[in-house]
């Protein structure tokens with residue numbers, strides 16, 4: 001894949017790693033997976049756990065120590081003779097950067113090799129300022145973070161970046177992003193390589209990244225097939241199929257915001273009529289509220305409009321709803337109903353066990369989730385909804401940053417030619433809240 005290539009000018013540290021992504025053998029992968037899960041093991045215990053001989057384990061462990069992935073610490077329990085040295089995972093093998101880029105904000109975290117966040121910053125940026133400006137800020141913030149924690153620049157192995165636009169995953173390029181002028185086919189990895197020449201740069205759509213966060217460390221850790229719906233300025237869907245993100249042939253699977261829900265609806269920014277996004281996302285909710293004020297249907301919304309100097313947002317509608325305004329609550333219900341109807345078709349088609357609703361509008365009020373549920377149950381097959389759960393994303397704004405970290409970690413190792421290392425899939429995220437900042 002083009003965006004996974006490593007430039008030829010590797011520095012000393014990368015020469016120790018070898019070329020990233022690093023290819024591990026099956027026994028190497030199993031050894032790393034088990035040690036990540038249980039913490040520490042002796043060589044004998046490790047050999048018994050992965051079912052290989054003592055001589056094989058000596059060579060597997062030796063190679064992993066040489067690569068810097070495992071290290072020896074302290075002494076284990078003795079079974080009579082000399083106490084054996086125990087093996088542990090080396091969390092400082094390298095570091096990754098997770099970036100959750102929104103239309104108006106940037107959440108950026110530095111994490112160690114276990115995915116534990118050691119520094120995190122949230123800054124206001126305008127994605128419309130273009131890639132040079134925004135990527136320049138990202139590089140500057142990472143340089144400051146690694147300086148604060150005394151981490152050498154060449155220990156940064158990978159960047160996982162979630163962006164609010166359609167991404168051709170194989171190349172890491174944005175294709176016709178509606179809210180990101182100047183980013184069309186911009187070589188994000190080339191820009192970052194000017195500062196971090198050895199790092200892998202993996203770019204994906206923000207909704208896929210949020211779904212990945214929930215899959216590894218949130219409500220999706222025990223699910224194989226689920227949908228993550230982001231409702232904000234737009235509406236998108238991350239698809240988890242058989243325990244992995246499903247991106248489709250070109251990377252735009254799940255772009256449900258442009259499914260038509262009303263042939264007589266308003267024109268969407270994509271040029272089509274009555275798209276779900278144009279009917280039910282944050283701006284549509286606000287537009288309907290302004291219309292209600294003009295028609296003198298809601299005194300509470302009128303007060304909000306006046307207080308906000310003629311501007312209403314979905315948040316104002318949420319507040320009016322919580323103040324008991326029936327018009328605001330009807331607007332919220334109507335938006336939920338339309339989303340629910342589209343989800344009903346997706347449920348019939350895909351049969352997920354879970355649907356998570358995230359994004360800025362997801363917490364607009366209890367009516368929203370209730371009417372999404374009603375819409376789905378009304379129009380889906382009984383069999384497909386028998387065990388279906390529909391909930392608000394428990395990770396909230398953490399889903400994007402955790403997913404971005406996991407996206408980066410996923411690509412550092414390859415396993416028998418596959419892009420996703422199974423040991424990362426099964427071990428990271430099993431512990432409680434691994435994304436919480438330590439120390």
Ligand SMILES: [Zn+2]
Nearest residue numbers: 258268270275
């Ligand atoms: Zn559209």
